[in-house]
Amino acid sequence: MNIFKNVWIFFLIILTISCGKDGEEDMPPEIPATPPFGGTIFLDPDIITDSDKTTFVSLSYAGQATRTMFDRRVDNWITVNPYLFNSTYDDGLSIEIQVNPEFQDSDAAEIEALKYSEVIGRLPTALRIDVETVWIHKGTELFGGGNNNILIHIGQSTLYENDGILEETLVHEASHTSLDAKHSASSGWVSAQESDANFISTYARDNPTREDIAETFLLYMAIRYRSDRINQSLEDKILETIPNRIMYLDDQNFNMYPIE
Template identity: 60%
Template sequence: MQIFLLISLALLVACESETGCKSNPPFSGTIFIDKNIITSTDSSTFEGAIYSGAGQREMFDRRVDGWVTLNAYLFDASFNDGLVCEIQVNPEFGSPDGALAEALKYGEEIGRLPTVLRKDLETVWIHMGINPFGGGNNNILIHTGQASEYFSEGILEETLVHEATHTSLESGHANSNGWITAQNSDCNFISSYAKDYPKREDLAESFLPWLAVRYRSNSISEDLKETILKAIPNRIEYFDSQFFNMYPINTSSVLNDSVYH
């Protein structure tokens, strides 16, 4: 019996070595893997934000971990691919001019996201506070204290990609047969966060690494690219097959890299 167990263990180790499977995901969370995937020097589709007045809006605020109804400053934001959204700014910013500065700052950053990640975006909530961002509900939630920390770490845009994936891709893909098949076919998750919450976070955790290897392969290290491709080859292939509208991100490098199997 002991010999059988030793042989089985040896075969398992050999199999893992051959396939690249690992018991632990390569990353804790993917917003931290590289700060140059999207940067403040990249093109933005943001055209501007026009103040439309103040109005009652229901917004989620992580500082109270719940919904609040506020007389928010409202801005109609437009992007040069034809998409629009309403930016709702907490009145704590003091004046329409103070709120406009926030709307312009984050509108510009959101405009760096590809069209596919903004297609279902209807509203943006902006509050003060050092609290996590959020995505979903046709919305992106921003807390400006946390945004300052993300900016200093160089991962503000990467975080917005993650949240916007929740907003615009989750409903159509997270429970699709193709995505679930890709999950089951891969031998690993890309991050511990994805592994801990496979239904809620795996899609959002996997999209940014796909974007990195397919559209920013010249900006990331070969080691990082190989780690991503070996960890989730079937998820990468799934994203490839969707032919997403990635404007304004440069598409010249897309699909130049082979998928590891």
């Protein structure tokens, strides 16, 4: 009799273990939602255009001096003597534009410095506030943000311009520079990520700490400040996918001049 009793107890133990708590072990794994977009800079070329107001005021040549710059063509830091320009903006911000000495002379470098100073001036103050330098190189390599800097390769810029997304790309990169450090790992942003059922793009999903802010902020600008330039279906998809991130950004009271 004791043998049968022991066998029965053993069977109950095995049954309990195999079922797990509330049957959770038998539940299929949760399948993450598929983001609606691959990358956000490609969605609309009219969020900022070359006819929009720029805060750029003036550019002055400051000679050449030793600077350390990142160059994607060698995927490394280089120390050179770039042409230097001080770029000023009407909201009190300023940027040192560093143009690789591979450009023919200071006049050729000034053309590039002036071009990008004007374009960067169309970005809101909130995105320029931590941009201290801009690196400009030849070559067709991806732009970059961070390091209190925006990295530009003019061959890649031509491709962006042909698609009408130069300004949109600079919004993305400047978001890295001026927003990531404060927001990308903040409790409020992480909570918003968790509350939303999805990411806005696969690029953000695959790089949730590094790219989610930059992928999101451009579309935040689009629905809050340029809704007349995007179609209703795009606006609806953004609000449907990341409502909590949008609310988080609303609460930050960013200085959006000259967009706002």
